[in-house]
Amino acid sequence: xxxxxxxxxxxxxxxxxxxxxxxxxxxxxxxxxxxxxxxxxxxxxxxxxxxxxxxxxxxxxxxxxxxxxxxxxxxxxxxxxxxxxxxxxxxxxxxxxxxxxxxxxxxxxxxxxxxxxxxxxxxxxxxxxxxxxxxxxxxxxxxxxxxxxxxxxxxxxxxxxxxxxxxxxxxxxxxxxxxxxxxxxxxxx
Numbered sequence: 001x002x003x004x005x006x007x008x009x010x011x012x013x014x015x016x017x018x019x020x021x022x023x024x025x026x027x028x029x030x031x032x033x034x035x036x037x038x039x040x041x042x043x044x045x046x047x048x049x050x051x052x053x054x055x056x057x058x059x060x061x062x063x064x065x066x067x068x069x070x071x072x073x074x075x076x077x078x079x080x081x082x083x084x085x086x087x088x089x090x091x092x093x094x095x096x097x098x099x100x101x102x103x104x105x106x107x108x109x110x111x112x113x114x115x116x117x118x119x120x121x122x123x124x125x126x127x128x129x130x131x132x133x134x135x136x137x138x139x140x141x142x143x144x145x146x147x148x149x150x151x152x153x154x155x156x157x158x159x160x161x162x163x164x165x166x167x168x169x170x171x172x173x174x175x176x177x178x179x180x181x182x183x184x185x186x187x188x189x
Contacts, residue, residue, distance in 0.1 A: 012050050015040045019061040023099035028058055028107045055109065062100040062110065064117050066090055068125035076180035079129050080173040083145070084165055091149050098153055101146070118142055131181045140179040144172070 018040035022031040033054055037044040051057035066086070074082060091097045100117075103110035126141050127134030148168070152160040163171075 011040075011042065011046065015042060015047055015050060015057075016061050019057050020099055023058060023061055023103060027099075028054075028103035028110060033057075058099075058103065058110070059113070062103070062113055064090065064097055064100060064113075064121075066117070066121045066125075068121060071125055071129040074129050076129055076131070077173060077177040079126075079141075079180060080169045080176045083141075083176065084169045084172060087145060087149075088165060091153055097149070101149060102154060126180070129180050133184055136184070137180050141176055144175055144179065148172070 015036065019031070019036045022036045022039055025031075026035070031054075033044050033047050036057070037047045040047070047057065051060060068086065069082060071079060071082065091101075100110055100114055104114045105111075122142055123135060123138040126138035130137035148160065151157040152163075160168075
Protein backbone atom coordinates (compact mmCIF):
# COMPACT_ATOMS: atom_id res chain seq x y z
CA UNK A 1 0.00 0.00 0.00
CA UNK A 2 2.90 2.40 0.69
CA UNK A 3 4.06 2.17 -2.96
CA UNK A 4 0.60 3.24 -4.18
CA UNK A 5 0.59 6.22 -1.80
CA UNK A 6 4.07 7.19 -2.96
CA UNK A 7 2.94 6.97 -6.61
CA UNK A 8 -0.16 9.04 -5.82
CA UNK A 9 1.97 11.63 -4.01
CA UNK A 10 4.44 11.73 -6.90
CA UNK A 11 1.66 12.10 -9.47
CA UNK A 12 0.01 14.85 -7.45
CA UNK A 13 3.35 16.68 -7.11
CA UNK A 14 3.99 16.34 -10.86
CA UNK A 15 0.55 17.80 -11.64
CA UNK A 16 1.15 20.70 -9.21
CA UNK A 17 4.54 21.47 -10.77
CA UNK A 18 3.00 21.45 -14.26
CA UNK A 19 0.13 23.63 -13.04
CA UNK A 20 2.52 26.21 -11.58
CA UNK A 21 4.37 26.35 -14.88
CA UNK A 22 1.19 26.60 -16.95
CA UNK A 23 -0.46 29.18 -14.69
CA UNK A 24 2.79 31.15 -14.61
CA UNK A 25 3.16 31.14 -18.38
CA UNK A 26 -0.47 31.57 -19.39
CA UNK A 27 -2.35 32.93 -16.36
CA UNK A 28 -5.45 31.40 -14.80
CA UNK A 29 -7.81 32.10 -17.68
CA UNK A 30 -5.67 30.66 -20.50
CA UNK A 31 -4.18 27.66 -18.71
CA UNK A 32 -6.43 24.65 -19.17
CA UNK A 33 -6.84 21.32 -17.44
CA UNK A 34 -5.83 19.69 -20.74
CA UNK A 35 -2.64 21.77 -21.06
CA UNK A 36 -1.72 21.06 -17.46
CA UNK A 37 -2.39 17.34 -17.91
CA UNK A 38 -0.31 17.29 -21.09
CA UNK A 39 2.58 19.04 -19.35
CA UNK A 40 2.36 16.54 -16.48
CA UNK A 41 2.01 13.63 -18.95
CA UNK A 42 -1.20 12.43 -17.29
CA UNK A 43 -4.81 12.04 -18.36
CA UNK A 44 -6.97 15.15 -17.72
CA UNK A 45 -9.32 12.97 -15.69
CA UNK A 46 -6.48 12.35 -13.24
CA UNK A 47 -6.05 16.09 -12.73
CA UNK A 48 -9.76 16.34 -11.92
CA UNK A 49 -9.52 13.27 -9.67
CA UNK A 50 -6.84 14.88 -7.51
CA UNK A 51 -8.07 18.48 -7.54
CA UNK A 52 -11.74 18.49 -8.55
CA UNK A 53 -11.64 21.73 -10.55
CA UNK A 54 -9.30 24.20 -12.17
CA UNK A 55 -10.01 26.68 -9.36
CA UNK A 56 -9.06 24.11 -6.71
CA UNK A 57 -5.90 23.23 -8.63
CA UNK A 58 -5.00 26.90 -8.90
CA UNK A 59 -5.59 27.43 -5.18
CA UNK A 60 -3.34 24.48 -4.34
CA UNK A 61 -0.65 25.50 -6.84
CA UNK A 62 -0.73 29.06 -5.51
CA UNK A 63 -0.23 28.22 -1.85
CA UNK A 64 2.64 30.34 -0.78
CA UNK A 65 4.61 30.12 2.42
CA UNK A 66 7.35 32.69 2.78
CA UNK A 67 9.73 31.70 5.58
CA UNK A 68 10.49 35.21 6.82
CA UNK A 69 13.15 35.52 9.47
CA UNK A 70 12.54 37.68 12.52
CA UNK A 71 13.50 41.19 11.41
CA UNK A 72 13.08 42.76 14.87
CA UNK A 73 16.83 43.21 15.37
CA UNK A 74 17.59 43.97 11.70
CA UNK A 75 18.48 47.59 11.03
CA UNK A 76 16.32 49.11 8.25
CA UNK A 77 19.39 49.65 6.04
CA UNK A 78 20.07 45.89 6.20
CA UNK A 79 16.54 44.63 5.43
CA UNK A 80 17.16 44.56 1.64
CA UNK A 81 20.04 42.13 2.20
CA UNK A 82 17.67 39.73 3.94
CA UNK A 83 14.59 40.40 1.82
CA UNK A 84 15.90 40.16 -1.75
CA UNK A 85 17.52 36.69 -1.55
CA UNK A 86 14.51 35.32 0.30
CA UNK A 87 12.03 36.70 -2.22
CA UNK A 88 14.12 35.62 -5.22
CA UNK A 89 13.48 32.04 -4.09
CA UNK A 90 9.73 32.72 -3.90
CA UNK A 91 9.40 34.61 -7.19
CA UNK A 92 11.60 32.18 -9.12
CA UNK A 93 10.28 30.18 -12.04
CA UNK A 94 9.45 27.13 -9.89
CA UNK A 95 7.70 29.09 -7.16
CA UNK A 96 4.01 29.80 -6.73
CA UNK A 97 4.33 33.58 -6.59
CA UNK A 98 4.52 34.48 -10.30
CA UNK A 99 1.42 32.46 -11.29
CA UNK A 100 -0.46 33.98 -8.37
CA UNK A 101 0.67 37.50 -9.27
CA UNK A 102 -0.23 37.07 -12.95
CA UNK A 103 -3.66 35.78 -12.07
CA UNK A 104 -4.28 38.47 -9.45
CA UNK A 105 -4.42 41.10 -12.17
CA UNK A 106 -7.56 39.56 -13.67
CA UNK A 107 -8.98 37.18 -11.07
CA UNK A 108 -10.49 38.41 -7.78
CA UNK A 109 -9.92 35.08 -5.99
CA UNK A 110 -6.23 35.19 -6.93
CA UNK A 111 -6.00 38.82 -5.78
CA UNK A 112 -7.56 37.81 -2.47
CA UNK A 113 -5.01 34.99 -2.09
CA UNK A 114 -2.18 37.41 -2.78
CA UNK A 115 -3.60 39.89 -0.28
CA UNK A 116 -3.87 37.12 2.31
CA UNK A 117 -0.17 36.28 1.84
CA UNK A 118 0.69 39.93 2.32
CA UNK A 119 -1.50 40.43 5.39
CA UNK A 120 -0.59 37.17 7.14
CA UNK A 121 3.08 36.72 6.21
CA UNK A 122 4.75 39.73 4.61
CA UNK A 123 3.32 42.67 6.57
CA UNK A 124 3.99 41.23 10.06
CA UNK A 125 7.60 40.39 9.14
CA UNK A 126 8.28 43.83 7.67
CA UNK A 127 6.42 45.64 10.43
CA UNK A 128 8.93 44.25 12.93
CA UNK A 129 11.66 46.35 11.27
CA UNK A 130 9.61 49.57 11.09
CA UNK A 131 10.32 52.40 13.53
CA UNK A 132 6.65 53.43 13.70
CA UNK A 133 3.44 53.19 11.65
CA UNK A 134 4.26 49.53 10.93
CA UNK A 135 1.30 48.72 8.68
CA UNK A 136 1.84 51.72 6.42
CA UNK A 137 5.59 51.17 6.24
CA UNK A 138 5.18 47.45 5.51
CA UNK A 139 2.67 48.28 2.78
CA UNK A 140 5.12 50.69 1.14
CA UNK A 141 7.93 48.11 1.16
CA UNK A 142 5.53 45.47 -0.14
CA UNK A 143 4.38 47.68 -3.00
CA UNK A 144 8.01 48.43 -3.94
CA UNK A 145 8.84 44.72 -4.02
CA UNK A 146 5.70 43.89 -6.03
CA UNK A 147 6.66 46.54 -8.56
CA UNK A 148 10.14 45.05 -8.93
CA UNK A 149 8.70 41.54 -9.33
CA UNK A 150 6.24 42.67 -12.01
CA UNK A 151 8.85 44.68 -13.90
CA UNK A 152 11.48 41.95 -13.66
CA UNK A 153 9.52 38.72 -13.97
CA UNK A 154 6.32 39.57 -15.83
CA UNK A 155 6.97 42.63 -18.01
CA UNK A 156 10.64 41.73 -18.48
CA UNK A 157 12.25 45.18 -18.21
CA UNK A 158 15.75 44.37 -19.56
CA UNK A 159 17.95 46.12 -16.96
CA UNK A 160 16.00 44.49 -14.13
CA UNK A 161 15.97 41.06 -15.78
CA UNK A 162 19.74 41.06 -16.20
CA UNK A 163 20.50 42.62 -12.79
CA UNK A 164 22.24 40.30 -10.35
CA UNK A 165 21.03 39.98 -6.76
CA UNK A 166 23.85 42.01 -5.20
CA UNK A 167 23.15 44.97 -7.48
CA UNK A 168 19.41 44.74 -6.85
CA UNK A 169 20.10 44.79 -3.10
CA UNK A 170 22.24 47.93 -3.50
CA UNK A 171 19.51 49.72 -5.48
CA UNK A 172 16.79 48.71 -3.02
CA UNK A 173 18.75 49.24 0.22
CA UNK A 174 18.13 53.02 0.55
CA UNK A 175 14.53 52.79 -0.68
CA UNK A 176 13.53 50.06 1.76
CA UNK A 177 15.44 51.75 4.60
CA UNK A 178 13.59 55.00 3.87
CA UNK A 179 10.22 53.27 3.87
CA UNK A 180 10.98 51.55 7.18
CA UNK A 181 12.70 54.36 9.07
CA UNK A 182 12.57 57.64 7.14
CA UNK A 183 10.28 60.49 8.07
CA UNK A 184 6.66 59.74 7.27
CA UNK A 185 4.72 62.30 5.21
CA UNK A 186 3.94 65.35 7.28
CA UNK A 187 6.79 64.69 9.73
CA UNK A 188 9.94 66.73 9.95
CA UNK A 189 13.39 65.24 10.38
